[in-house]
Structure formats: structure tokens, C-alpha cells
Amino acid sequence: MKLIGTILAGATLAFAPAALAQTTQSSPAPATPDASAQTTPAPAAPQANGPVTDAEVDQFATAALEVEKIRKDTATPDADKGAKMAAAATGAGLTAERFNAIGQAMQSDPLLNKRIQMAASAKLAASGGAPAAKQP
Numbered sequence: 001m002k003l004i005g006t007i008l009a010g011a012t013l014a015f016a017p018a019a020l021a022q023t024t025q026s027s028p029a030p031a032t033p034d035a036s037a038q039t040t041p042a043p044a045a046p047q048a049n050g051p052v053t054d055a056e057v058d059q060f061a062t063a064a065l066e067v068e069k070i071r072k073d074t075a076t077p078d079a080d081k082g083a084k085m086a087a088a089a090t091g092a093g094l095t096a097e098r099f100n101a102i103g104q105a106m107q108s109d110p111l112l113n114k115r116i117q118m119a120a121s122a123k124l125a126a127s128g129g130a131p132a133a134k135q136p
Contacts, residue, residue, distance in 0.1 A: 052102055052112055056094065060102045061119035063092035 052060075066088035070081055089099040106113045 052105060052115075054115075056098070056102060057112075057115045057119050059093040060099065060106075061116055061123055063089045063094055063099055064103075064116070065120055065123060066092070 067085045070076065070084045070088060073081075076084065086096050089096055094102070102112075102116075106116050
């Protein structure tokens with residue numbers, strides 16, 4: 001179980017800079033701020049924050065395991081890994097912002113961390129990877 005936690009933490013930390021860089025480049029800030037933009041939250045804001053659903057735990061585990069594979073892939077140039085990691089998150093159903101928000105939340109929330117580790121462990125066991133850890 002500790003190995004899965006290490007993998008997930010590494011995947012999250014490896015993905016965070018690439019995802020943040022990609023989102024910054026794809027959504028430039030407006031040159032002049034709009035008065036309504038200051039009083040109304042952006043549409044993406046509620047998605048980037050808030051409680052993590054069971055579906056998101058599953059999506060995060062899927063994306064994190066894929067991100068870890070990409071991170072370890074020596075055949076892929078480092079310059080291409082960020083885009084592939086972002087694609088892994090979106091392919092699992094999460095935005096890069098939400099993936100990063102969940103990754104940060106799991107580092108400070110032991111219950112969320114455990115939920116994600118259990119989901120990742122089950123995915124690994126189902127795919128023929130490491131067996132799922134037994135609960136005491």
C-alpha cells in the first residue's frame with residue numbers, strides 16, 4: 001500500500017508543473033479586467049475546488065497510474081511528457097486543474113489519500129499489477 005502512495009504522490013508532483021504550465025498557456029488573462037468577472041466566479045472555479053466524489057477518486061487513480069507510466073517512460077522525450085500527462089488526466093475525465101487540486105488535497109487529507117490508494121490498488125490488481133492490499 002505504501003508503494004501505491006509513493007507512486008501516486010510522485011505522479012501528482014511530476015504532473016503538477018506540466019499541467020499548470022499548460023493551463024496557463026491555454027487560458028491567458030484578459031488585458032482589462034471586467035467588473036462582472038470580479039464579482040462572479042469563473043465557471044472552472046467550482047470544479048477545481050470542493051469535495052472529491054467517488055467518481056473523481058476513480059478518475060484520479062486512473063490518471064495518476066497513467067501519469068506514473070509516462071513519467072517513467074524513457075522512450076518519450078521529457079519535452080513531450082507534459083502534454084501526454086495532461087492527456088492522461090483529460091482521458092480519465094479530469095481537467096488538469098482538478099487533477100492538481102485533488103493531488104494537493106490528498107497530501108493533506110489522510111482519508112482522501114486512503115480512498116485514492118485503495119482505488120489505485122484495485123486498478124493495479126484488476127490489470128494484473130500488484131495485488132490489492134488487504135485491510136486489517
